[in-house]
Amino acid sequence: MAGGIGSRFWPMSSAQKPKQFLDLLGTGRSLLQMTVDRFVGAICPIENIWIVTSADFLPIVTQQLPDVPRRNILLEPCRRNTAPCIAYVSWSIKTVNPNANVVVAASDHFIANLDNFRASVQSCLDFTAETDSIVTLGIKPHYPSTGYGYIEADLSYPSATNPNIFRVDSFKEKPALEVAQQYIRQNHYFWNSGIFIWNINTIVNAFRVYQPQLAETFERLVPYLGTPREQEQVNVVFPQCENISVDYAIMEKADEIYVYPSDFGWSDLGSYSSLHALLPHDVRGNACVGNDIRLFDTDNCIIHATDARQVVVQGLDGYIVVEHDGILLICRQEEEQRIKLFHD
Secondary structure, three states, rough: OOOOOOOOOOOOOOOOOOOOOOOOOOOOOHHHHHHHOOEEEEOOOOHHOOOEEEHHHHHHHHEEEEEOOHHEEEOOOOOOHHHHHHHHHHHHHHHOOOOEEEEEOOOOOOEEHHHHHHHHHHHHHHHHHHOOEEEEEEEEOOOOOOOOOOOEEEEEEEEEOOOOOOOEEEEOOOHHHHHHHHHHHOOOOEEEEEEEEEHHHHHHHHHHHHOOHHHHHHHHHHHHOOOOOEEEEEEEHHHHHOOOOHHHHHHOOOOOOOEEEEEEHHHHHOOOHHHHHOOOOOOOOOEEEEEEEEEEOEEEEEEEEEEOOEEEOOOOOOOEEEEEEOOEEEEEHHHHHHHHHHHO
């Protein structure tokens, strides 16, 4: 899923180039490219990668992912949240492979331990190939996050065919700090990664049962999928879809929902602070991305300046310093939530 328009990483990100298309980590690869990289070869061939994105982002998607077949890049004419997005790609995949096993992932997340991630995904794919179940990857929480949703699992009830997969009791909204602290004191709450695994027939049938109107919309599109008239028809019907997440539309309603507890260094990279936590630090807690960054008497800062010839910082503690395309941002990390107000 690559249609988001978040601008939390301003001035690097914008509505025209949101974070999934940025090289935030200084690796030479955007988050979208890194997402595809972790699947190709280890999980599936490149021709089995599907991208759902905004029509406005087609040029940058094809530039960054030239080997993904154009047929596999689906264009949303407007944003309608994750349920219509997933419904569109599900019916599209089903026309090509009616028995496909599918992994749904956001294009702008970070995963540190690729071996653990791939092993988790493969174990879930084996499970969904044999059952009519939906599996989500739950992340062992490392701190009481108020920015993530949580999954409450029944750890006394493992699945019959995979002892590492457990039935989901409930999904929890992003909690207050006191509630999050209660969650992490127990061992059966996990961060909701938003990574889903299922058989294509399982998810299509779930839409038919729990979202019949949405299912009917994409059933009517089937004769056009993969034809020259597909985009024309999608542009007509997609704006009529309800704006609803797959969590509300399916996950909180379906019966056979399971979680695979995981720990592979996952982050949704929702802020400069989360990026700071992931990057390597010097002895004074600074994280730098750029060609020539020189620090003096500076502590606990993140400096991101890949466009600048040279950056010199002196006397800062706990700041965000970002230079991009002629714009310079200097902001205390605890004031990061106000960045949008600054540039608006």
